[in-house]
Amino acid sequence: MLSAFAQAFRTPDLRRKLLFTLGIMAIFRLGTFVPAPGVSYANVQQCLASAGTADLLGMVNLFSGGALLQLSIFALGIMPYITASIIVQLMRVVIPRFEELHKEGQAGTAKLTQYTRYLTIFLAVLQSSVIVTVANSSLFPGCPVLPIPNDSPGNLLLTIIAMTAGTGLIMWLGELITERGVGNGMSLLIFTSIAASFPGAFGSILQSDGGVGRLLAVIALILLVTLLIVFVEQSQRRVPVQYAKRMVGRRMYGGSSTYIPIKINMANVIPVIFASSLLALPTLAAQFADQSAGWVQWILVNLANPSAPLYLAVFALLILFFTFFYTSITFNPEEVADNMKRYGGFIPGIRAGRPTAEYLQYVITRITTVGAIYLTLVALIPTVVFAQMGIDQQMMAFGGTSVLIVVGVGLQTVKEIDSQLQQRHYEGFLR
Numbered sequence: 001m002l003s004a005f006a007q008a009f010r011t012p013d014l015r016r017k018l019l020f021t022l023g024i025m026a027i028f029r030l031g032t033f034v035p036a037p038g039v040s041y042a043n044v045q046q047c048l049a050s051a052g053t054a055d056l057l058g059m060v061n062l063f064s065g066g067a068l069l070q071l072s073i074f075a076l077g078i079m080p081y082i083t084a085s086i087i088v089q090l091m092r093v094v095i096p097r098f099e100e101l102h103k104e105g106q107a108g109t110a111k112l113t114q115y116t117r118y119l120t121i122f123l124a125v126l127q128s129s130v131i132v133t134v135a136n137s138s139l140f141p142g143c144p145v146l147p148i149p150n151d152s153p154g155n156l157l158l159t160i161i162a163m164t165a166g167t168g169l170i171m172w173l174g175e176l177i178t179e180r181g182v183g184n185g186m187s188l189l190i191f192t193s194i195a196a197s198f199p200g201a202f203g204s205i206l207q208s209d210g211g212v213g214r215l216l217a218v219i220a221l222i223l224l225v226t227l228l229i230v231f232v233e234q235s236q237r238r239v240p241v242q243y244a245k246r247m248v249g250r251r252m253y254g255g256s257s258t259y260i261p262i263k264i265n266m267a268n269v270i271p272v273i274f275a276s277s278l279l280a281l282p283t284l285a286a287q288f289a290d291q292s293a294g295w296v297q298w299i300l301v302n303l304a305n306p307s308a309p310l311y312l313a314v315f316a317l318l319i320l321f322f323t324f325f326y327t328s329i330t331f332n333p334e335e336v337a338d339n340m341k342r343y344g345g346f347i348p349g350i351r352a353g354r355p356t357a358e359y360l361q362y363v364i365t366r367i368t369t370v371g372a373i374y375l376t377l378v379a380l381i382p383t384v385v386f387a388q389m390g391i392d393q394q395m396m397a398f399g400g401t402s403v404l405i406v407v408g409v410g411l412q413t414v415k416e417i418d419s420q421l422q423q424r425h426y427e428g429f430l431r
Contacts, residue, residue, distance in 0.1 A: 025192045125160065132156050237262045242346055267375070274318070276315075312383070319375050
C-alpha cells in the first residue's frame with residue numbers, strides 16, 4: 001500500500017490532485033483558528049477552560065473541528081450543508097416536484113444541488129444567529145468573562161455575517177475538492193474535522209488517571225470497531241440480473257448477466273446523526289431552562305447521561321427507526337423493477353414487474369435489519385465502554401459516529417485513488 005501511495009505521487013496528474021486536496025484541507029483547518037469579528041480570542045479560551053457544553057453542541061463542535069466553541073469564522077463547519085442535504089432528500093417523499101427533479105438525471109440533480117446551497121445559507125443564518133445570541137449567556141455556563149465583549153446589534157450582525165460567509169466558503173471548498181481533487185469534498189472536510197480532534201483527545205486520556213493503560217484500551221477498542229466497520233462496509237448482497245436478447249434494426253442487444261449490489265449499510269452514518277441530534281435536543285433545552293425544575297433534573301439524569309439505561313434504549317430505537325426510514329427513501333424497489341423491465345432485465349426465477357419489486361423489497365428488508373443492528377452496535381459499544389471507563393469529554397471524539405465516518409471516508413478515498421491508478425496501468429492499493 002505504501003508503494004502504491006508513493007506511485008500515486010509520482011504520477012503528475014494524480015499528484016496535482018492529491019496536493020490540491022491536501023492544500024484545501026489545510027486552508028479549512030486554518031480557518032477554524034481565525035476568530036470571527038467581535039469575538040475575544042482570550043476570553044473564549046478562558047471560557048473553554050472553565051465551562052462545559054451540551055451534547056448537541058459537542059457534536060456540532062466535533063464536526064466543525066473545534067471551530068464552534070472557538071467562535072471562529074468556520075464555527076458552523078459542515079453541519080448546515082449536511083442538514084440541508086438530508087432535508088432535500090427527505091423532501092422527495094413530501095414534495096412531488098423534488099422527486100421529479102431526482103428522476104430527470106443530471107439537470108435535475110443540478111437543480112437539487114442549487115436548492116441545497118440556498119438552504120445551507122438559510123440554515124447558516126439561523127444557526128449563527130442562535131450561537132451569537134447565546135454566546136454571552138448560555139454557550140459557556142459559568143464563564144466569568146464575555147466571549148463577545150461588545151454585544152451591540154451592529155457588532156453581533158457583523159459576527160453573524162462572518163460565520164454565514166464562512167459556511168459558504170466551506171461549501172465552496174468542498175465542491176472544489178470534488179471537482180479538482182480526489183474524493184468527495186464534503187466527506188473529506190468532515191474527515192478532517194474529526195481527525196483533528198484525535199490528538200487532543202489522546203493527550204487528555206494519557207494525562208488522566210491510569211493514562212497509559214486507559215489509552216491502550218481505547219486504541220484496542222477503536223481497532224476492533226474499525227475492523228467491524230471495514231468488514232461490513234465492504235460486504236454487499238449481489239442480486240443477479242439477466243438481460244434478454246433483443247433485435248434493434250440489424251443489431252442484437254442484451255443477453256448479458258450482471259447484478260445489483262446492495263450494501264448491508266445503505267444508510268451510512270445518517271441514522272446515527274439523526275438519532276444523536278434528536279436525543280440531544282432535550283438536553284440542550286434543559287441547559288437553557290431553570291436547573292431546579294423537576295423535568296430538567298429528569299432529563300439530566302436519564303437523557304443527558306450516555307450510560308443511563310433509558311438513554312441507551314432510546315438511542316438504539318432511534319437508530320433502528322431511522323435506518324429503515326432512510327433506506328426506504330434512498331432505495332425504491334418499484335423504480336428499480338420498472339427500469340429493469342424497461343430494458344429487458346429480470347432476476348432469474350422471478351417474473352418482471354411487481355414480483356421483482358416485491359422480491360427486492362424482501363431482500364432490502366432482511367439486509368436493512370442486519371445493517372440497523374450493525375449501526376446500533378457500532379454506535380453503542382464505544383459509548384458504553386467509554387462511559388464505564390469514566391471517559392466523558394473525550395468520548396465524543398472516539399464515539400461510534402466518529403469512527404464510522406473516518407473509516408468510511410478513508411475507504412471511499414482509497415478506492416478512488418486506486419481506480420485512478422488502475423486507469424494509468426499502475427498497481428493499486430487493493431490487491
